[in-house]
Amino acid sequence: MHFISLDLENIGVYRGTHHFLLEPLNGISEPKRTMTIIYGRNGSGKSTLFRSIQLSLFGRLALGDRVSQKQYHDYLIRYLTDQSTPSTPSSISGSVTARFQFAKSGEKTVVTVRRDWQLESGNLKEDLSVLVNGQAPDILDEDSRVKLLQETIYEYIPPELADICFFDTEQLDSLSSPESHNKRLGFVMRRFLGLDIIARLSNDIERYLDECMRAEGGTRENASLRNRMLDVQKLKDHLNTELESVLVERLQLSERKNKAEILLKRSERQLVSQGGTYAEKRQFLQEQHNRLESDHQARQNALIDLCNDLLPFSLVPELLHDLESTLKREADQKRKDLAADLFKDTCRSLVRTFEDESLWNGLNVHAETRDELLRRLSSAVNSYPLNGLRESTVIHDITDIERQRITEWIRIAATETPNKVERLCDDLRSLDQMIVKIRIEMDKAPDDVLLAHVYQEIHEAQAEVSDLILEESKIQETIGTLQYRISETDRELRIMRDKLIKLQSAEHNLDLASRSLLVLKTYEDALVRTKIQDIEEKIVRSFNTLCHKSRLLSRITIDLDDYSLSLYSTNDKKIFLSDLSAGERQLYVISLLWALRQVSEKDIPLFVDTPVAKLDELHGWQLMHDFFPRVSNQVILFAHTKEMDNGLLQEAAFYTARRYKLDFDDTRKRTQVQCEESPVSGLLIR
Structure with missing residues (x-):
């Protein structure tokens, strides 16, 4: 699917009729040119154009789920x-027309969506028209015309895909901010996965159950329960x-706060x-200086502790090696001595x-023969050479536990202690450099008197600002309290509804409705868990593609609650969103958008308002080339002109x-549009 064109008539700063051709170029010998760039300064109408496309497709829903009809009308007015006129005329009109092409099973469909607005004597009227391949859909019920036409548009661009089709700085800010990230991500995910539709279905079923229960007669307990539910x-x-x-x-x-x-x-x-940055940071720099001095002293103390511990032994590695060899040899010698003693005891027992005498009972062996055998056996046992097992003398008469402890000390002195000393010395050098830099910064602060005003x-x-934040x-506390009370009433209604369903379990339709609620919940859980895992994997892949740094991600987990x-980094170290730099957080949001679009498997366009305004030059370049x-x-x-400069x-x-290119004429209070076409060949737009 792709957009062909957009037409505006008397919308905001666009006075008269303006035509924007948006269709990508698919050259045979050249790469596809998929991007259309609309740029200008603040107030030139970029956001108006961005919002107009959404208005043409979604109407009031383009401004949000909670926008009232009056707020929508005020916005349109x-x-x-016309900003160029000192007073509002009695009659104002405007329109937005969007044309897009949709391909399915090899067949192409061209859809034209037009919204007209007419303001007369303070009353605003809106008219929606839809053409599919030049023909208006057949609608028999004229009263439901607008609703059916809107549903026709939703067949091509469902509202749950709006967040991955239209992206602006508000979404970038809310998703990249650790404070608002979770709430905004929950909204985007629920809308993207269709969980809001499931919630509406569940609410419809619950309302149906309520209506059935109110319509049904019953016992005194049922009536009392229904009255309580109404309250x-x-x-x-x-x-x-x-x-x-x-x-x-x-x-x-x-x-007001903004x-x-x-x-x-x-x-x-x-x-x-006026140089006040240094003065403003003086206290912070002083605190940081004190902190670094404290760290420096702590590492000095740690180095002294090592000197009082095993560090002296680390300076004579040859002696450590000799001692370790001697202890090992003496341990072997002790085992040999033990074996020799055991052998002697065994031979004597034999x-x-x-x-x-009892051994020879029943054997026909002559006494002299038996004595000769015993003599020879004793001689062989006594003459067995055991001196070979006693090779050396044991100098360190210590237990095995003591030997193991000494061996562990040798290992620590030979390996861990040098590494600790090296790290401590590196830290001390680094801290010395940082302390010097901070002292230089502290000396740059100007006189506070010059900056008093x-x-x-x-x-x-x-x-x-503090008062407004308070x-x-x-x-916000009031909102939280109200939301909590609403959730409590919902919970109370669910409990009473469940109780009433049990009291009227004989009713087949109530039983089916209650089971439908369970099926919807099961489906919701299965859908979320399946999609979330796919989204997590694709966020990691997209982030690693965009973020050309050594610290890449190995995995991401999204808590479903x-x-x-x-x-998690490549060494499986947990990283919080607040740990990332501002640029990295913004690249994460872009990666999330990319992942959601991949998971959706929908070939839909992407509209981005101020795409690289808050990114540095490197990240902006990466988005242009990689994303x-x-x-x-x-x-x-x-885009803003500065983004492209x-x-x-x-x-x-x-x-x-x-x-x-959009140029706002401040005298006439309207925007002039200049189209810069791409040549058929060549790499530069002239």
Whole structure:
């Protein structure tokens, strides 16, 4: 599947009609040019274009599951309003048209989706039209027309694939932040795996059960239980309403906090420009200096302890070797002495046995013959050479346990102690260098008096941000409390529902519905465990491809309960997401996106807003060469001009079908679009 074109009419800064050709170029003698790059400065309409494609496909759902109809209309009105006019006219109209091609079993289908909006006297009307190969679908029920048309679009681009089709910096920030990662990953995974659909099916079945139970008569206990369920359901509805209100309040507070943080960063940049960075870091550097001095003293003490222990013996390895050989030889000699004594005792016992009269009873042996045999046997035993077993004298008369302890000391002195000394010396040299560097940094700090006014501005901005964070924390606590109470009401409803089902177990439809809930839960568990393992393996493979460093990953595990992430290096050392650098965390998010697209096995385009804004030059280059050309048969990038200024435009030219440059005319308050076509041959876009 790939997009052919996008048309905008009077949307945001795009006044009039604008046509964007998005189709990739599939040359015969050249590599496929799968990328379309749309770039410009802030305010030139990149995000508007990015969002317009989603609006054409998903309508209100493009803004999120919890967006109300009023919020959706307010959002559209802002986009439809012409910024060049001082007042809003009584009638405003706009539209977005997307054309894409879908191939299945060798047959190609071209789908055209158009959304029109008309604002008259404050009332906004939306119209959706869909053409499949130029023909409108047959719809008999006109009342359900919009719903059926939307379902037609979902047949080609299901909403659960939106997160791996449309990717922006908000997703990158939330997934790369250790604080918000788990929540965002859970949302993406549940939506991608279709768990939200399973949840909706489960809720539908539960509502059906509730309706059946309310409709059915029953015993006094059943009636009481149903009344209680109605009360709890009312409480749940009230809590949900209150939660929606608090969520809106949190959104407004977040906008205020973002503005305050922008002011704070502006003051901090002013501080840096006047050399305030060093002054700001003085206390931190002093603490770090003290910490390094403490580490330095600790290693000196450890080296002294080794000197008082086995280190002197490590300086005479030849004597250690001789002592170890002597102890081994003496141990062998002791075993030989023991063997000789045992042999003598055995021989004497044998002679005594032959001298016993009872041995000869019943044997026709003459007494003289027997005496001669005994004499010869005694002579042979006494003349057996045992002196060969006593080769040397034992000097160290010690037990085996003592010998083992001494041998272990010899081993430690010969192997471990030199290594410890070497490591300690390396650490001391490294600490000395670090202490010198920190002292140099501490000497660079300017006079605090010169920066007093900047510090005052920063202090005030920090205080405002802190107050907003505290207020946001309180709102978050309220949200958590409401969510907990809602979950408790859900749990109470489930318990009462289960009890009521047992009381009415004779009803066949209730029994089937309850079993359906169990089947859905079983299916959900099996689906998650199967897909998660595949996703984990593909994240590792993708991350190792993108991250050209020695510290590669061997495996990743995703906790199915809270969607927390555990990474393991090649030596199976556990790495937390917070241990990675900012660039590595962003590459992990890109690897997650790549893995989800591979697991989905869907040939869908990838739209990326500000793709390399927060990556350094090396990682941006890696994405252009290793990720975007391979992730999809069609990639549309919405980039800031600064992202492309470092040569990435030329680097990406080999894979680029066309480029669009967006220039915002501040006088006319609208954007001009310039198309930069790719030549048929050659590697550069001219």
